[in-house]
Amino acid sequence: MAFRAAEYERFSGTRSNAPPWWPLWHATFQRGWASRWIRMITFGGIAIAAIISLILYFVQKVVPEWRAMLEEMGQRVGGEGPSLRFDAEIYLILLHWFVYPVLVPMAMLLGYDLMAGDLRGNALESYFSRPITPLGYLAGRSLAFVSFLLLPTLAPMLWIWCMDVFTAPAGHFAAVRMVPLGLSAALLLISLSLALFIQALTTITRSGLWTALVFVILFILSGGIGPALADLTDQRAFMALAFWDNIFSVANGFLGYPEPARQHAPFALSVSILGGITLLCFLYLLAKVKHRALVG
Amino acid sequence: MSDPVLALEALTVRYGRFTALDGVGATFHGGALGLLGPNGAGKSSMLRAILGLVHPAGGRIRVLGQDTATAGPRLRRRLGYMPERDSYIVGISGVSALAHLAEICGLRRGDAMVRAHDVLHFVGLGEERYREVATYSVGMRQRYKLAAALVHDPDVLILDEPTNGLDPQGRVRMLELIAKVVREHGIHLILASHLLPDVERLCNDVWVLDRGELKKADTVANLTAAARGAKRVRLPDGARAAFTAAAQAAGLHVLGDGHDNEVLVSLPDGVVEPRQVFQLGAQAGVPVLGVKAAARSLEDAFLEALEGQP
Numbered sequence: 001m002a003f004r005a006a007e008y009e010r011f012s013g014t015r016s017n018a019p020p021w022w023p024l025w026h027a028t029f030q031r032g033w034a035s036r037w038i039r040m041i042t043f044g045g046i047a048i049a050a051i052i053s054l055i056l057y058f059v060q061k062v063v064p065e066w067r068a069m070l071e072e073m074g075q076r077v078g079g080e081g082p083s084l085r086f087d088a089e090i091y092l093i094l095l096h097w098f099v100y101p102v103l104v105p106m107a108m109l110l111g112y113d114l115m116a117g118d119l120r121g122n123a124l125e126s127y128f129s130r131p132i133t134p135l136g137y138l139a140g141r142s143l144a145f146v147s148f149l150l151l152p153t154l155a156p157m158l159w160i161w162c163m164d165v166f167t168a169p170a171g172h173f174a175a176v177r178m179v180p181l182g183l184s185a186a187l188l189l190i191s192l193s194l195a196l197f198i199q200a201l202t203t204i205t206r207s208g209l210w211t212a213l214v215f216v217i218l219f220i221l222s223g224g225i226g227p228a229l230a231d232l233t234d235q236r237a238f239m240a241l242a243f244w245d246n247i248f249s250v251a252n253g254f255l256g257y258p259e260p261a262r263q264h265a266p267f268a269l270s271v272s273i274l275g276g277i278t279l280l281c282f283l284y285l286l287a288k289v290k291h292r293a294l295v296g
Numbered sequence: 297m298s299d300p301v302l303a304l305e306a307l308t309v310r311y312g313r314f315t316a317l318d319g320v321g322a323t324f325h326g327g328a329l330g331l332l333g334p335n336g337a338g339k340s341s342m343l344r345a346i347l348g349l350v351h352p353a354g355g356r357i358r359v360l361g362q363d364t365a366t367a368g369p370r371l372r373r374r375l376g377y378m379p380e381r382d383s384y385i386v387g388i389s390g391v392s393a394l395a396h397l398a399e400i401c402g403l404r405r406g407d408a409m410v411r412a413h414d415v416l417h418f419v420g421l422g423e424e425r426y427r428e429v430a431t432y433s434v435g436m437r438q439r440y441k442l443a444a445a446l447v448h449d450p451d452v453l454i455l456d457e458p459t460n461g462l463d464p465q466g467r468v469r470m471l472e473l474i475a476k477v478v479r480e481h482g483i484h485l486i487l488a489s490h491l492l493p494d495v496e497r498l499c500n501d502v503w504v505l506d507r508g509e510l511k512k513a514d515t516v517a518n519l520t521a522a523a524r525g526a527k528r529v530r531l532p533d534g535a536r537a538a539f540t541a542a543a544q545a546a547g548l549h550v551l552g553d554g555h556d557n558e559v560l561v562s563l564p565d566g567v568v569e570p571r572q573v574f575q576l577g578a579q580a581g582v583p584v585l586g587v588k589a590a591a592r593s594l595e596d597a598f599l600e601a602l603e604g605q606p
Contacts, residue, residue: 008418008477011411011449015402020369023399031387117386121430126385126444129347129377130400131369 020132024140025147032110032148041109042152045102049156052094053163060167067168088255091179094160095251098153099190107191108215110148111198112208114141115285119203124292134289138282142195149191157183178256186254190247193274196281203288219243230263240265240273250274299361301326301452301484302346308354309341309508316341318508319355328478328485330495330516332598333505339488340380342505343454346486347377360451373401376450376483378441380457384429390440391416391425394447401448408447415443419473435466442473452484453477459494471497496520496594504601512601520594525567528590531557535582542580546572551599560590 032038059066118124127137158180165173201211226242229235239245245265253267265273302324309317317338331339344350346357348364348371357364362371385393394412399405416425419439424432429440438461445453458474459467475498478485489495495502495516502519504512512519531539536559540550543561548568551560561568561576570587577584 006417008446008481009414010481011403011407013404013407015373016399016404017402020400020402023396026399027388027396113387121386122379122381122383123385125349125379125381125383126397127400128349129372129375129379130397130448131372131402132400133369136369 019136020130021136021140021143024127024132024137025144028114028141028144029148031114032144035109038106038109038148041102041106045098045152045156048097049159052160056160056163056167064169067172088176088179088182088257091157091161091176091183092251092255092257094157095183095186095255096248098157099187099247099251103149103153103187103191103194106149106152107145107194107198108212110145111195112202112211114145114202115199115289116202116206116208116211119206119292124289134286137289138285142192142199142282145195145199146188146191149195150187153191154183154187157187182255186251189250189254189271189274189278193278193281196278196285200281200284203285226265227263236263236265237269238265239263240269246270246273298326300324300358301360302329302486303358304342304355305358306355307342307345307352307357309338309345309350310353311350315508317345317352317505320505320508320510321355322503322510322513324484324486324501324503326484327501328487328499329501329503330499331486331488331503331505332490332492332495334490334602336507337505338508339505340456341508343377343456343486343488346454347372347375373448374451376445376448376453378445378453378455378458380460380488382437383441383444384437386428386430388428389426390421390429390432390443393429394440394444397444398447403448411447411449412443415447416440418446419443420469434461435463438462438466438470439473442470446477450483452486454486456488457490458487459489459491467494474498492595492598502594504598506602516594526560526562526590527568527570527573528588529559529561529573529577529584530586531559531577531582532585533557535580538580539577539582539584542576542582546576546579548576557585 063069118127124137128134132140161176161179161183164176198211198215201214202208205211205214223242223244226239226245229238229241240249242265249265249267249270252264253271300323304320304322307317307320308315320338320342331342333339341350345352346359346364348369352365359367359371360374364371385396388396391409391412394415395405395408398408398411403411413422413425416422419442421432421436421439421443424436429437432440438458442455442458445455453474455474459470462470471494474485474487477483478498485498487495487498499516501515502512503510529539536557540559543550543559547563549562551562561573573587574584
């Protein structure tokens with residue numbers, strides 16, 4: 001390659017027609033991948049999927065009727081209560097395994113300095129003097145963020161679903177056919193709201209450490225206040241103040257389970273809360289970015 | 297005739313109630329244009345309006361024949377902007393940052409990386425290209441910003457105070473780099489600066505701005521043409537107004553130089569003879585105490601424009 005040209009040369013190659021936010025998506029993704037912690041968490045998510053897939057495969061080979069056995073065992077243990085079945089309910093449990101140890105820490109690690117860094121280095125002026133618009137910038141950054149969150153969560157869960165369907169006897173597919181759609185919708189909404197919320201926090205605190213602290217405090221506080229108010233007033237809608245309960249209700253609802261017990265927030269309210277957080281954070285970030293780029 | 301590089305029609309830019317540019321109209325046909333003006337004159341606002349970073353409250357801007365209001369952001373592929381303030385991407389090396397910025401302007405990934413290396417070598421940051429920009433010195437950051445403006449090979453280079461914070465040696469090197477790009481590669485330059493020697497050295501056209509208004513638009517050659525024939529005239533106290541009126545009526549440019557009893561008189565193209573000065577003094581009823589040759593530089597022209605003289 002023609003490096004080390006001490007003289008300026010005009011560019012004679014062809015230009016790409018890719019949208020300007022595409023390089024931003026790519027760069028954000030690369031930046032995330034450069035973090036050792038993020039790589040470890042991603043591999044952790046993939047490893048969980050691989051282990052569960054292998055277990056599914058071998059159990060199916062060795063004890064083909066294990067699902068019926070598990071159900072029977074569930075009935076014995078639970079009595080009249082709901083039996084334990086390897087259908088959408090298992091995916092609900094799995095989803096929580098992926099949300100708390102994988103998705104939330106990943107969101108913190110990736111998002112804590114993404115836009116705060118751009119504001120600190122005044123990079124927005126460099127971006128917006130190029131063909132990218134504030135909306136394109138936000139789209140590039142946020143889509144990469146969400147893609148990164150879905151890679152070690154949705155992808156392994158879909159892989160587990162595939163292995164489940166391929167190793168299961170005929171008829172099991174009918175019980176879990178809506179699972180991929182439910183998982184995708186739940187994880188997309190949770191990831192998008194987290195990604196935008198954390199980015200909005202970083203633009204306020206301008207510090208990765210403060211963003212992490214504020215996020216953890218809000219998470220714990222909301223998790224305490226919501227249930228406390230729900231208990232005091234006997235109104236389960238107050239549970240929607242707890243971030244974790246919204247995640248639970250959204251996952252539950254999208255996976256096709258009926259309205260959960262009264263101690264959880266209603267599905268529609270939780271979707272509205274997460275959707276509202278997403279929309280508000282998006283509008284806030286767009287205004288912030290426009291203000292910095294177009295007036296600053 | 298090809299389209300002008302930049303054409304402004306009654307351009308007005310406002311930030312809330314503050315008017316940064318007020319009905320500016322001018323045309324730049326190509327080469328190198330210097331935007332001169334004191335702080336707050338509207339230079340940066342003009343650059344930002346050209347780039348579409350501020351939306352004009354009125355008027356039109358045409359860049360390379362395209363209306364910025366309708367051409368959309370793709371027009372910015374052809375513009376290279378060096379902002380006055382530091383602007384860099386944190387957490388990645390200089391060369392990666394430049395390649396990333398070039399990709400946003402449509403260069404393919406491989407081409408973008410090659411150009412990033414080449415341009416960093418061109419500005420003299422070849423050895424520092426793997427360092428994070430945040431660790432660069434002030435001078436290195438200025439050169440990095442020039443490289444960022446050039447990396448996608450623009451047709452118009454827009455520089456906002458490119459020599460700010462540079463030591464004399466760094467300033468000379470920066471001006472050489474800009475001159476090389478503009479003169480050898482046909483890239484048009486729009487340079488905002490309050491440093492007149494920088495503009496005089498690089499530009500062929502000059503627009504003088506003050507408090508949001510265009511005070512003068514001319515070539516550097518025209519503005520400094522009278523340098524050879526200007527005269528500094530010493531007058532008694534309180535006689536300046538009468539002498540100025542007589543001189544202006546005779547078609548001379550008159551510029552105060554900060555002293556109440558001295559003015560600088562010049563012709564747009566020609567030599568002011570001492571005899572002519574004494575005749576003006578006689579006409580105005582003012583005794584001329586002294587006449588001596590005075591160099592009339594771009595600085596004089598600039599001050600003259602700010603004083604609102606023709």
